[in-house]
Amino acid sequence: MTNLLERVRPAQATHARSRRRRSPGLAGLAYAAPATVIVALFFLLPLGLVVWMSLNKWPLLGPPSFNAPANYAQVADNALVLDAVVFTLKYTAVVTVLLFAISFGLALLIQNRRPGVGFFRGAFFLPAAVGWATATLLFFGLLSDQIGPLNDILEWVGLIDAPVSWTAGDPGVAFGSTVTLVIWRWAGFNMLILLTGLQAIPTELYEAARVDGASAGHAFRRITLPLMRPTIALVLCLMITGSLLGFEQFYILTRGGPGSSTTSVVMVIVREAFIRFNLGSAAAMSVLVLAALVLLNALQLAFIRRKTS
Numbered sequence: 001m002t003n004l005l006e007r008v009r010p011a012q013a014t015h016a017r018s019r020r021r022r023s024p025g026l027a028g029l030a031y032a033a034p035a036t037v038i039v040a041l042f043f044l045l046p047l048g049l050v051v052w053m054s055l056n057k058w059p060l061l062g063p064p065s066f067n068a069p070a071n072y073a074q075v076a077d078n079a080l081v082l083d084a085v086v087f088t089l090k091y092t093a094v095v096t097v098l099l100f101a102i103s104f105g106l107a108l109l110i111q112n113r114r115p116g117v118g119f120f121r122g123a124f125f126l127p128a129a130v131g132w133a134t135a136t137l138l139f140f141g142l143l144s145d146q147i148g149p150l151n152d153i154l155e156w157v158g159l160i161d162a163p164v165s166w167t168a169g170d171p172g173v174a175f176g177s178t179v180t181l182v183i184w185r186w187a188g189f190n191m192l193i194l195l196t197g198l199q200a201i202p203t204e205l206y207e208a209a210r211v212d213g214a215s216a217g218h219a220f221r222r223i224t225l226p227l228m229r230p231t232i233a234l235v236l237c238l239m240i241t242g243s244l245l246g247f248e249q250f251y252i253l254t255r256g257g258p259g260s261s262t263t264s265v266v267m268v269i270v271r272e273a274f275i276r277f278n279l280g281s282a283a284a285m286s287v288l289v290l291a292a293l294v295l296l297n298a299l300q301l302a303f304i305r306r307k308t309s
Contacts, residue, residue: 060277124191139181167253174257244265244289250267
């Protein structure tokens with residue numbers, strides 16, 4: 001009897017240990033299940049539907065009909081799409097460079113604690129608390145040549161002689177107004193992310209560099225930039241993705257004009273879907289934009305990781 005108990009107890013202990021090992025795994029699956037369901041319902045399922053729509057002639061009313069790859073072939077033949085792609089790439093390049101330079105400069109300016117820096121941190125970040133559509137409407141009212149105060153102020157100061165159409169006159173002026181809006185709205189948000197990365201750098205590294213006689217510029221190149229690469233990669237991904245998907249600032253502020261000079265790719269997609277009611281063509285454009293974004297971000301992150309290693 002004693003021998004039997006001695007054989008049973010180790011078996012029971014082994015079974016209990018294996019059950020305890022399985023329990024965390026089952027608990028993890030239980031915790032992840034709600035997020036998995038949400039991702040499947042609100043991302044994977046709509047993504048699959050968009051891909052299927054892009055392979056069909058899908059009118060707003062009426063049954064769809066399979067026509068692959070006609071929707072993708074029509075994208076290349078659409079002159080407005082090509083103009084929108086060129087403009088969106090130009091806009092993305094300009095906004096990314098200016099926004100990153102200004103955001104990084106603001107983060108460096110308020111990096112160290114000193115009297116009054118808290119006020120400037122809040123002031124720089126305050127525009128980020130304004131909704132994107134609300135900020136665009138605010139700029140539209142400010143720049144309007146009919147009700148906006150900007151022209152009156154500039155005329156009173158003597159900088160202009162006649163009212164200027166900031167959003168619907170010259171294409172260059174409309175483009176500059178949009179870029180100014182984007183920088184005003186998003187500089188504080190990106191500044192906060194970059195500031196978090198700057199404050200994560202140990203101060204001992206700067207002190208050691210100062211003891212070794214390194215200048216501020218040398219410390220910035222050898223310490224700040226290398227250790228900021230992951231944060232910079234995140235900020236650049238957000239900037240580039242947000243610029244390529246720009247819609248509200250053009251739709252509200254310039255209406256894509258003058259002419260089609262400020263028409264973005266997303267505006268063309270909305271036009272195809274909700275003005276021309278060609279959902280299949282709009283879905284094909286959306287799939288191409290998604291593929292371009294995934295490829296671009298993958299290349300960017302791979303480049304940053306290679307530089308870091």
